[in-house]
Amino acid sequence: MPENELPNTHTVGERLRSRRRVLRKTLASVSTEANISESFLSQLERDRASASIATLQRICAALEMPVGDLFNERRQLSVHRHASANFNPYGIGARKVRITPTTNTQLESFIGEFDAHGTTGDELYAHGDSEETLLVVSGRLEVTIGTETHVLGPLDSISYASSTPHRAREADGGRAVAVWLMSPPSY
Structure with missing residues (x-):
């Protein structure tokens, strides 16, 4: 095995x-x-029944997953190389990249980079119902969770429910880097 x-x-x-x-x-x-x-779905989940591909396609559509994920016998070890990462712009003056595979079922994580005064957006946003932690790696971020705002420096973190409206923005006119961790995945 490789x-x-x-x-x-x-x-x-x-x-x-x-x-x-x-x-x-x-x-x-x-x-x-x-x-x-x-009852048939329950039997499938307990491996007491099997289903046609057409039925599995309908179930997987309801579960928002490719049918092929049901049959992969090996899972790739995921290595994130920051130097070659494909960051996607989001918010204003910010970029984010997923660092866990989309197939992860228990943990989802992202790295975000903020330019001077960059933000996840002017509006607070919420998603899913996960436990979420934001960890500041460098710089300083002003983080608003619901009605509370906190300024976090390097290695400071804040944990909250992802269903609570939140926002992050660079606080000092410099650059900032943060890591988000969510369990289970909800983004």
């Missing part, structure tokens, strides 16, 4: 259940979206 791969022993049923739970969907809601019975 050194950059790890064995993945999860069954199709375990992968379906894990994804459903990450999305915080019920058996009933997924079965309705996929046009199958709740």
Whole structure:
């Protein structure tokens, strides 16, 4: 086995259940979206039944995942190389890059870079219902969570529910770098 791969022993049923739970969907809601019975979905998740590809496609559509993810026997070890990262602009004067694979089901993380007075946006935003931590790596950020605002310096962090409206902005007219960690993924 190549050194950059790890064995993945999860069954199709375990992968379906894990994804459903990450999305915080019920058996009933997924079965309705996929046009199958709740008991059949439960049996699939417990590996007591199998389904056609067409049925798996409907279930995966409801779970917002590619069908191929059910059959991958190996998971790539993810190495993030900052020097070659493809940062995406967002907000005003800010860039963000995901540093965990999109296939992660328990943790999602990003690095954000802020130019002078850069911000995630003028408006507060919220997403999902995850536990989220923002860690300032360098510079200083003014972080607003709900109605509270805090100024954080290097290695300061703040934790909050991602469902609470929030915003970050560079505080001193310099540059800042931060890391966001969310569990489960919700962005």
